[in-house]
Amino acid sequence: MTIPVKNTMDKKQAITAAIVVPLIICAAASVYFFVGSLEEEHEDNQTIVIVTIVPQQEFVEKVGGDKVRITVMVPPGASPHTYEPTPGIMKEVTKAEMYAKVGSGVEFENNLMEKIISNNRNMNIVDCSEGITKMGNDPHIWNSPVNAKIMVENICNGLVKIDPDNADYYTQNKDNYLEELDTLDKYIHHKLDGFSNRVFMTYHPSFGYFAKEYNLTQLAVEYGGKEPTPQVIQDSIDESTRYNLRYVFVAPQFAAEPCKTIARAIGGETASMDPLARNYTSNMKQIADSLALEFEE
Incomplete structure (x- = not known):
């Protein structure tokens, strides 16, 4: 006698589920779209x-x-x-x-x-x-x-x-x-004022205002966006030797090969110095730290 009762409950549960589950889904969807609209409203207020x-x-x-x-x-x-x-x-x-x-x-x-x-x-x-x-x-x-x-x-x-x-x-x-x-x-x-050596070389002349502000001399491999000729590279090698430079700085926006050629010729190395980095204050500190390595005797 219990079996028919079980079948009756299964039918009731099925009917209940058929009604309740869509309601839950609709409610969840409503919450989702409400939250989404709030996020859009927040963005619209910016x-x-x-x-x-x-x-x-x-x-x-x-x-x-x-x-x-x-x-x-x-x-x-x-x-x-x-x-x-x-x-x-x-x-x-x-x-x-x-x-x-x-x-x-x-x-x-x-x-x-x-x-x-x-x-x-x-x-x-x-x-x-x-x-x-x-x-x-x-x-x-x-x-x-x-x-x-x-x-x-x-x-x-x-x-x-x-x-x-x-x-x-x-x-x-x-x-x-x-x-x-x-x-x-x-x-x-504080990082740079104490050095007597104050010359550095970079591929692109991005740091002229920095150099002026802190009494430094920037030597650039290229100017005007022109690919450096063999003579320009040789001139850069000569200047690097004259000032006993150990680094040639290059930004990630430019090809590094000319700088590597100069670095090999002077027994030095290339190093990254980015004028367009995302975190401005930390990048400027990193630039000062990199230049300090060049200026150390």
């Missing part, structure tokens, strides 16, 4: 900022905090002298409220800034170089922490202009980061 080069990303992050979303036009490992933006990156431009350009004559901006602006004429264009004394045609202003402070000030002013409700937030973040850059500047001075 100010979209475009920057040209990777080091600027830290500048904007430090000032904007969680109130900004950043897109970098020239990605890590690419050179702003030659890079062409993808359609996906150009689509991001149409959503942006601010573009922080380097403003110092970076080839990417020289070639494409008008096209970028034409994709979104409502963007606030911030010239990060405003207030910086330029050195001829050298666009690498960010490689001086003192210049970086001015760039950060300009970025802060731009964010305050488009989002005045959060002016105090941006200003406090900016002041905190300027203190970090002051500490960085002191670190570099």
Whole structure:
């Protein structure tokens, strides 16, 4: 007599399951889409900022905090002298409220800034170089922490202009980061000021502003983006020998073979020195540490 009862319960359980399981699935889906909509709403509340080069990303992050979303036009490992933006990156431009350009004559901006602006004429264009004394045609202003402070000030002013409700937030973040850059500047001075040897060689002349700030002499293998000729390489070997150099520094954006040729000729070695690294303050410290190894007698 128990068997019919069991069959009855199985039917009831099956009916219950047929009703309850879809309800659970629908409820879970509702939660999923609700959470997703909250995430989208959170993203929509962020100010979209475009920057040209990777080091600027830290500048904007430090000032904007969680109130900004950043897109970098020239990605890590690419050179702003030659890079062409993808359609996906150009689509991001149409959503942006601010573009922080380097403003110092970076080839990417020289070639494409008008096209970028034409994709979104409502963007606030911030010239990060405003207030910086330029050195001829050298666009690498960010490689001086003192210049970086001015760039950060300009970025802060731009964010305050488009989002005045959060002016105090941006200003406090900016002041905190300027203190970090002051500490960085002191670190570099402490690391390098005591050396009598103050000459270094790099493949591309990316560190002219750094050299000027810290009273150093930069020797570059190539200028103007031209592949060095055998005579240029020989001249670099002669200069390296003259100054008793042990390292030839090369950035990851450039071919290392000419530097290896010079290093072999002088009995030295190549070393990486990146002008476009992601973590600005730690990278500047690493550059100072690398130069200290060159300057040691």
